[in-house]
Every structure is written in structure tokens, then in C-alpha cells.
Amino acid sequence: MFANNIPASNLIDPHLSYVREVTPSADGCEDCLRTGSLWVHLRLCLTCGHVGCCDSSPNRHARKHFHASGHPIIKSFEPGESWRWCYVDEQEV
Secondary structure (H helix, E strand, O other): OEEOOEEHHHOOOHHHHHOOOOOOOOOOOHHHHHHOOOOOOEEEEOOOOOEEEOOOOOOOHHHHHHHHHOOOEEEEOOOOOOOEEEOOOOEEO
């Protein structure tokens, strides 16, 4: 998709305005810790700091948090990883 002849991948994601300086809510998936479930990888909500499990985890709590809260941008909460993901646009930002 193009806007003003600029490839969409080169446009700034408008959902980045939701990103805040956050404090992680837990050292693991907040919801899995509460229920005793296991997770694969962790994701950090960059709007409120909720730590949830990834889409490869059985409960997909990070995505469920997005659907419940509308907070669009998450970051990997894995050591050595710094990528961010926009759930609305389904792409890295």
C-alpha cells in the first residue's frame, strides 16, 4: 500500500503514539503466573507494562491483553531482543 508514493513500510506507524515509559508488571507472564500455566516467550506492553506470553504460548496472553485493552504496541521481553510489534498493523515497528 502506498501513500503519496511512499511505500507503507517507510511510513511511521501512528500507533507509536501509545508507547510510554513503562515498568514491567512481572518477571514472567502475569496471567500464567496467576494460573500456574507455562509460556514460551514474553512480551511487554509498551502502553502499560503488562507482561504477557507470546502467540506461540498456549494462552497467548499478550494478544489477549491487546484485545482487552486496545494497547497496540508490544516489545519482546526476552534478554537480548529489542524488536517491537504493532498488533493493529501486524508488523514490526
